Amino acid sequence: MSDLVIVTGASRGLGLALCRQLLAAQYRVLALSRSETDETKQLKQEYPAFEFVTVDLADLSQLPALCAEWIKRLGRPYALINNAAVGYDGVLATMHNSEISSVLTLNIEAPILLCKYLLRPMLLNQRGRIINISSIIARTGFNGLSVYAASKAALEGFSKSLAREVGKAGITVNCVAPGYMQTEMTSSLQGDKLDSIKRRSPLGRLATPDDAAAAVLFLLSEQASAVTGTTLTVDAGSTA
Numbered sequence: 413m414s415d416l417v418i419v420t421g422a423s424r425g426l427g428l429a430l431c432r433q434l435l436a437a438q439y440r441v442l443a444l445s446r447s448e449t450d451e452t453k454q455l456k457q458e459y460p461a462f463e464f465v466t467v468d469l470a471d472l473s474q475l476p477a478l479c480a481e482w483i484k485r486l487g488r489p490y491a492l493i494n495n496a497a498v499g500y501d502g503v504l505a506t507m508h509n510s511e512i513s514s515v516l517t518l519n520i521e522a523p524i525l526l527c528k529y530l531l532r533p534m535l536l537n538q539r540g541r542i543i544n545i546s547s548i549i550a551r552t553g554f555n556g557l558s559v560y561a562a563s564k565a566a567l568e569g570f571s572k573s574l575a576r577e578v579g580k581a582g583i584t585v586n587c588v589a590p591g592y593m594q595t596e597m598t599s600s601l602q603g604d605k606l607d608s609i610k611r612r613s614p615l616g617r618l619a620t621p622d623d624a625a626a627a628v629l630f631l632l633s634e635q636a637s638a639v640t641g642t643t644l645t646v647d648a649g650s651t652a
């Protein structure tokens with residue numbers, strides 16, 4: 413049977429692009445997010461190897477039982493891709509505390525817990541891959557995204573230490589840090605601001621969800637077996 417990859421935030425944007433590339437590369441995919449979309453329904457029809465489960469990952473208390481159920485039903489996963497995230501745009505001084513908590517819960521607590529529960533079967537297999545989706549904002553900073561940036565910097569720090577912890581078991585842990593991509597998350601950034609991001613990039617364009625998904629596919633591959641504890645930036649050169 414082909415290797416199982418679990419993808420969070422799979423209903424649209426980068427998560428959806430990832431599912432498409434994974435299925436084309438013959439992986440089995442368990443796709444998670446709060447709502448199904450026409451695109452995921454279409455994938456279900458096209459690929460028997462694709463399963464979609466609706467789940468609110470911010471509801472942390474249900475994660476241990478859910479992970480146990482997935483492992484029992486689908487077998488030990490080869491890889492986990494923590495991609496689901498939110499980013500509320502707003503200055504810290506006026507941000508509601510509930511918004512701060514919900515960013516940290518979904519963007520950092522949920523990935524840590526998913527790693528915890530899904531690493532166990534990887535340790536038994538003595539092979540596996542964890543890929544956490546960060547952002548260039550973890551290192552560059554961006555006005556109005558301080559809490560989001562904190563969550564992504566935390567994810568990068570977490571990934572490095574976890575890579576040290578599980579490397580001897582043949583498991584690699586890496587981050588992919590995309591630059592600005594046009595998805596629902598960034599739909600409010602349009603016009604002049606968008607043009608200036610494109611102009612300032614050495615390649616004169618933005619990275620796309622497919623560009624970032626291709627970096628994830630590389631990290632999953634056998635060719636990347638010596639790559640761990642690092643962050644692969646896919647930003648059309650914006651941070652060069």
Ligand code: NAP
Nearest residue numbers: 421422423424425426445446447469497547592593595597
């Ligand atoms: P997006 O279009 O907003 O998609 C986010 C995904 O996460 C959706 O599938 C959404 O589905 C899911 N999600 C949100 N809340 C959830 C919850 N509570 N439980 C389960 N799933 C949830 O975002 P994107 O642009 O594709 O971003 C993907 C990743 O790339 C994120 O980690 C983001 O931080 C990172 N990133 C994006 C950019 C960019 O420019 N777009 C740049 C750098 C990094 P539901 O709403 O159906 O739950």
